[in-house]
Amino acid sequence: MINTDDFAKRLQKVIDYYSESASSFADSIGVQRSSISHILSGRNKPSLDFVLKILSTYPDVELYWLLNGKGNFPSQGETVEKKDQTPASNEIEEKINSLPKKHAEGKSIERIVIFYSDGSFENFQN
Numbered sequence: 001m002i003n004t005d006d007f008a009k010r011l012q013k014v015i016d017y018y019s020e021s022a023s024s025f026a027d028s029i030g031v032q033r034s035s036i037s038h039i040l041s042g043r044n045k046p047s048l049d050f051v052l053k054i055l056s057t058y059p060d061v062e063l064y065w066l067l068n069g070k071g072n073f074p075s076q077g078e079t080v081e082k083k084d085q086t087p088a089s090n091e092i093e094e095k096i097n098s099l100p101k102k103h104a105e106g107k108s109i110e111r112i113v114i115f116y117s118d119g120s121f122e123n124f125q126n
Helices: 002-019 023-029 033-041 048-057 062-066 091-099
Strands: 113-114 121-125
Touching: 002 023, 002 033, 002 062, 023 033, 023 048, 048 062, 048 121
Parallel strands: none
Antiparallel strands: 113 121
């Protein structure tokens, strides 16, 4: 179970580290501004989608650190700019591009998440 107060403190640390306001942070991860204030105040708990948006936008944030305070922030000990929403390697991009775009009944791939054994992951969206 996640401690909401501790999560809020770590979230505030991330916001401060990137010199953002709560509003600009919300805009950068693509959530409503009220979501940030509700989580920081302890009114709401963070959803999985909220956490994934933070991790895919800010590569220095480690999942385990954000959720339970274990690990490091920033993960590499130096400031890194926000991660673009593009694949990190040509090999992964080629694999994704080789996937069929349409599936049975008109369904299409919306998002692919790759989980690594060290707890990190990459998020790719169409």
